[in-house]
Amino acid sequence: MLAESHFYFHKAADVLGLPDKVRTILLTPHRSVKVGIAIEGEDGELQSYEGYRVQHNHARGPMKGGLRYHPAMDEDHAAALANLMTWKTAVVDVPFGGAKGGINCDPHTLSERDLFQITVRFVEQMKEVIGPMTDIPAPDVNTNATVMGWIMNEYSKYAGFSPGIVTGKPLDLFGSEGREAATGRGVMDVLAEALAEQGKNFGDVTVAVQGFGNVGSNAARLIAERGAKIVAVADHTGGVCAQTGLDIPALVAWVAENGGVKGFPAGEAFDSSEIITWDADVLVPAALEDAIHKDNAADVKARIIVEGANGPTTPEASQILNDGGVLIVPDILANAGGVTASYFEWAQNIQQFRWDEERVNQELDKKMSRAYRSVREVANEHGIDMRTAAFVLAIRRVGKAALARIHVKTKLPF
Ligand code: NAD
Numbered sequence: 132m133l134a135e136s137h138f139y140f141h142k143a144a145d146v147l148g149l150p151d152k153v154r155t156i157l158l159t160p161h162r163s164v165k166v167g168i169a170i171e172g173e174d175g176e177l178q179s180y181e182g183y184r185v186q187h188n189h190a191r192g193p194m195k196g197g198l199r200y201h202p203a204m205d206e207d208h209a210a211a212l213a214n215l216m217t218w219k220t221a222v223v224d225v226p227f228g229g230a231k232g233g234i235n236c237d238p239h240t241l242s243e244r245d246l247f248q249i250t251v252r253f254v255e256q257m258k259e260v261i262g263p264m265t266d267i268p269a270p271d272v273n274t275n276a277t278v279m280g281w282i283m284n285e286y287s288k289y290a291g292f293s294p295g296i297v298t299g300k301p302l303d304l305f306g307s308e309g310r311e312a313a314t315g316r317g318v319m320d321v322l323a324e325a326l327a328e329q330g331k332n333f334g335d336v337t338v339a340v341q342g343f344g345n346v347g348s349n350a351a352r353l354i355a356e357r358g359a360k361i362v363a364v365a366d367h368t369g370g371v372c373a374q375t376g377l378d379i380p381a382l383v384a385w386v387a388e389n390g391g392v393k394g395f396p397a398g399e400a401f402d403s404s405e406i407i408t409w410d411a412d413v414l415v416p417a418a419l420e421d422a423i424h425k426d427n428a429a430d431v432k433a434r435i436i437v438e439g440a441n442g443p444t445t446p447e448a449s450q451i452l453n454d455g456g457v458l459i460v461p462d463i464l465a466n467a468g469g470v471t472a473s474y475f476e477w478a479q480n481i482q483q484f485r486w487d488e489e490r491v492n493q494e495l496d497k498k499m500s501r502a503y504r505s506v507r508e509v510a511n512e513h514g515i516d517m518r519t520a521a522f523v524l525a526i527r528r529v530g531k532a533a534l535a536r537i538h539v540k541t542k543l544p545f
Pocket of ligand 1: 314341342343344345346347365366367368403417418419420439440441466467469470
């Protein structure tokens with residue numbers, strides 16, 4: 132994964148003619164911390180884990196990124212995802228750097244009490260390196276508002292009342308209105324821009340969505356509300372389709388009750404592996420990494436792909452799709468609505484002031500649309516695809532901030 136993000140970085144750096152020295156400055160993580168976590172589990176057995184936090188770059192502000200609880204979590208994963216966060220926060224121009232971390236535990240096999248103990252130990256050992264003005268964790272895979280509430284409470288024991296230590300908190304504990312749906316909303320916002328530049332409206336297009344969790348379901352709901360037809364949805368349980376458009380609120384209710392889209396009565400079933408090559412104008416991959424790869428890319432029928440997931444398209448597939456004239460709105464732009472709303476949450480916490488949902492949504496729409504247009508401008512300026520353009524924009528912003536902080540002889544070529 133780190134290799135993919137470095138690949139895109141260097142591709143963009145080549146466009147900019149970025150000197151090797153600056154590449155090294157921008158790619159070197161600021162800090163990488165590993166801690167041991169041992170607890171006595173509810174069953175009396177010893178449990179032992181490793182916790183990680185990689186802080187990649189803080190040139191543009193406190194570092195920001197999720198906390199993932201997954202058995203496969205390790206330093207490499209954290210480093211790759213922290214690196215991506217640096218570029219993502221820069222693309223949407225929020226005053227943050229990039230970080231990521233997690234614990235190599237499997238929450239599905241743990242009691243809530245054990246998960247709480249593990250989280251508390253993690254904060255105890257990381258408290259010196261995280262902070263509202265240093266590094267602000269957020270939910271990621273297998274962590275949620277509840278875990279963020281625990282972190283806020285534990286950190287506040289040491290530092291005093293600190294709601295700004297994490298984002299994605301429960302609404303009753305200084306969370307923000309609009310945060311939960313924000314990534315899906317951002318997907319809708321950038322699709323609106325992509326359609327507008329092609330002279331189209333939502334009412335003109337059909338959409339296929341892979342993944343119906345937080346990102347996929349909110350994106351589908353908001354895109355359908357604008358008038359597009361969601362003709363196919365797939366998740367880990369299967370696929371459902373309807374040529375006239377699926378009833379998304381009904382599907383959301385079905386999934387809440389049944390755990391997946393399989394069996395939804397108001398649609399036809401299909402094998403979920405077909406979703407990537409579905410006959411629709413727009414494809415929103417919002418589930419897995421590497422869902423679009425060299426073996427299925429040439430069969431993709433959509434003309435616009437909006438990457439709700441992180442890394443859903445391999446570099447080979449990206450090349451095939453770019454050559455075929457498919458517009459890819461890249462992950463570091465398309466799914467940045469979540470971190471943007473996290474910024475709003477943090478800003479509200481710092482100011483001790485609460486925004487209503489309308490304000491959060493309006494500010495989010497504005498930031499996402501502006502980011503899309505800025506990336507498009509860079510793409511047109513250099514004659515490059517949107518992914519490379521997003522990295523170019525991010526490197527320019529981070530590069531200028533990083534070099535303005537230190538004394539170096541090397542000058543930036545922009
Ligand atoms: P989630 O756990 O809420 O949902 C994941 C969805 O993917 C589920 O519907 C699941 O059934 C589906 N899925 C899993 N395996 C599948 C398979 N083999 N085929 C089809 N569908 C499958 O996760 P989420 O928060 O919606 O995140 C989805 C992606 O978006 C991830 O890549 C995540 O890193 C990225 N992302 C999420 C956010 C956010 O705010 N939640 C922000 C930025 C990026």
